[in-house]
Amino acid sequence: MRGIIAILTGGILLSACSVTRIVEPIPQGRQEVQFSLGGPLIHLFGTTIPTPLTSVAYNYGYRDNLTLSGGLNITSLAFGVIHLDLGATYGLWKDSLKSGYAGLSIRPSFYLTTDIYRWQTRFFPQFDIMGYYRINKHLVYGGIVNFFELKRTRAHNLTQPKIWFWNPTIGYQFESEKWRWQMELRWLAPDVRSDYRVPDYVQPFGKPNGTIGFYIGITRKINW
Amino acid sequence: MRKLIAVGVLVGLMTFSCARLDSFLFNPYKTDEYKLDDYDGKLQFRLGPEFDIPQDKIHLFSTTSQGYKIWGIYIGDTTTISSDTVILYCHGNTGHIDYYWQRAKLLAHVGGKLRYGVLIFDYRGYGKSEGEPSEEAIYEDTKAMMQWLKDRGLTGDRLVIYGYSMGTAPATYWSSHEGPLTPRWLILEAPFASAELMVQDGAYFVLPKQYVTDLEINNAEWIKNAKAPLLLFHGTEDKLLALDPHGKAVFDNHPGPKKAVFVEGATHSDVPVILGIEAYISEIYNFIKSY
Numbered sequence: 241m242r243g244i245i246a247i248l249t250g251g252i253l254l255s256a257c258s259v260t261r262i263v264e265p266i267p268q269g270r271q272e273v274q275f276s277l278g279g280p281l282i283h284l285f286g287t288t289i290p291t292p293l294t295s296v297a298y299n300y301g302y303r304d305n306l307t308l309s310g311g312l313n314i315t316s317l318a319f320g321v322i323h324l325d326l327g328a329t330y331g332l333w334k335d336s337l338k339s340g341y342a343g344l345s346i347r348p349s350f351y352l353t354t355d356i357y358r359w360q361t362r363f364f365p366q367f368d369i370m371g372y373y374r375i376n377k378h379l380v381y382g383g384i385v386n387f388f389e390l391k392r393t394r395a396h397n398l399t400q401p402k403i404w405f406w407n408p409t410i411g412y413q414f415e416s417e418k419w420r421w422q423m424e425l426r427w428l429a430p431d432v433r434s435d436y437r438v439p440d441y442v443q444p445f446g447k448p449n450g451t452i453g454f455y456i457g458i459t460r461k462i463n464w
Numbered sequence: 465m466r467k468l469i470a471v472g473v474l475v476g477l478m479t480f481s482c483a484r485l486d487s488f489l490f491n492p493y494k495t496d497e498y499k500l501d502d503y504d505g506k507l508q509f510r511l512g513p514e515f516d517i518p519q520d521k522i523h524l525f526s527t528t529s530q531g532y533k534i535w536g537i538y539i540g541d542t543t544t545i546s547s548d549t550v551i552l553y554c555h556g557n558t559g560h561i562d563y564y565w566q567r568a569k570l571l572a573h574v575g576g577k578l579r580y581g582v583l584i585f586d587y588r589g590y591g592k593s594e595g596e597p598s599e600e601a602i603y604e605d606t607k608a609m610m611q612w613l614k615d616r617g618l619t620g621d622r623l624v625i626y627g628y629s630m631g632t633a634p635a636t637y638w639s640s641h642e643g644p645l646t647p648r649w650l651i652l653e654a655p656f657a658s659a660e661l662m663v664q665d666g667a668y669f670v671l672p673k674q675y676v677t678d679l680e681i682n683n684a685e686w687i688k689n690a691k692a693p694l695l696l697f698h699g700t701e702d703k704l705l706a707l708d709p710h711g712k713a714v715f716d717n718h719p720g721p722k723k724a725v726f727v728e729g730a731t732h733s734d735v736p737v738i739l740g741i742e743a744y745i746s747e748i749y750n751f752i753k754s755y
Contacts, residue, residue: 321675353675360672391670395661396684396713400670429668435703 260422260457262329263370263381266301271462278455281442290454305331320356340375379413405429422457490597491557492589503562509737515569529608532595536585539572546617550581551624554631560591575749585609606634611644620646628653633681640689650692654732656705657684657713684713694722695751699730
């Protein structure tokens with residue numbers, strides 16, 4: 241039973257955190273479609289796998305420093321949960337630095353989830369802040385993904401133990417003329433114990449706190 | 465055209481996205497023959513010869529539940545059920561009767577060898593029992609076993625219902641809903657509070673359980689209506705169904721009388737061993753004698 245519940249709940253653990261993200265805003269008027277795969281790492285059936293979450297997103301360069309994006313979690317949809325991710329990436333700062341340039345961006349967003357069985361709807365805000373450094377086709381980035389649970393109580397009127405989930409994140413992007421490939425590692429909920437949970441989460445650094453999320457993304461540039 | 469196909473795929477997914485993983489939650493192990501003490505599978509513990517049960521006190525039987533043949537073993541004398549006190553053991557999700565046989569033998573030694581009758585059985589899809597497991601099946605199959613006992617003269621005031629892990633669901637359910645018998649005592653080991661809390665605890669977020677499962681298991685709410693006094697065992701190192709929140713939510717919601725035995729260092733499956741065999745037996749015996 242543990243394995244399947246691991247998939248079920250692990251698949252949802254912070255899955256609302258978009259699988260991969262826009263770090264550097266795209267130029268004004270440009271559009272792209274992004275496919276992402278990955279999730280929290282769990283021990284399952286004798287091996288370690290990332291929870292296989294998939295999502296598809298559309299990004300639009302509203303201004304040179306502002307990209308609007310909307311995504312749909314496909315894995316959730318397959319199980320009757322409509323899971324939308326709407327947000328905007330805003331470039332706060334960008335400057336030349338040696339052979340490339342560095343920048344800082346924020347991404348306020350929210351997740352809207354509802355199921356097709358009872359139409360129970362939840363709303364989760366998120367706020368990401370990322371620093372990045374680009375050299376030609378390569379971009380490395382790091383920052384914090386912040387996810388918020390607005391409800392104060394959970395089942396049986398128990399107190400929801402955690403409201404703010406902060407998730408240190410690092411990633412790498414490689415860019416070609418038409419495509420962008422992305423890899424991302426995220427330490428999910430490092431200040432929350434993960435060892436007394438039904439899913440058998442991978443616990444990084446030998447500590448029973450949080451778990452590691454691994455994600456990959458492929459983006460197709462449409463009108464670049 | 466491409467847009468149309470894309471929209472069609474999405475609409476199709478939404479329309480037909482009735483995929484649920486509930487049936488995979490169950491972990492039934494099948495067997496053609498129960499081996500009991502000769503079972504060589506992995507066990508949490510094996511009892512010594514002092515806990516052996518005489519062959520003439522082991523009764524393999526079957527009954528039907530919603531048309532399916534399900535199997536059980538009664539430890540004791542089936543001709544004296546009408547005057548005996550009986551412990552009905554609802555096992556967990558892993559394995560089948562063989563896997564829980566040592567536990568059944570322990571219960572057959574509460575208050576002395578064969579003082580109480582013990583009935584252990586396999587739900588639909590487990591062991592030799594026919595059919596496929598489901599949430600409804602575990603309730604109905606437990607009910608069928610209660611009916612089997614009732615048909616042999618047992619009354620509710622001599623029935624102890626014991627649930628372990630997944631088995632806490634039917635045990636709690638039949639302690640709070642009308643069935644063939646109303647148990648006089650309720651013993652739960654490593655219970656989970658509800659499907660909803662399981663989802664929320666695993667996901668960290670307050671998610672509706674319908675996002676994940678159709679299971680309606682809700683021990684923490686059902687137990688509010690339980691008439692039977694409660695004895696609850698839970699290991700403090702249970703990493704599958706943590707004492708807090710699961711065990712504590714169930715215990716807190718029981719109206720009483722009740723007793724909790726939180727076993728320091730015990731995990732999900734070794735409470736009797738970590739607590740100590742004699743202490744475990746004594747707790748159960750004292751509980752039964754007290755109420």
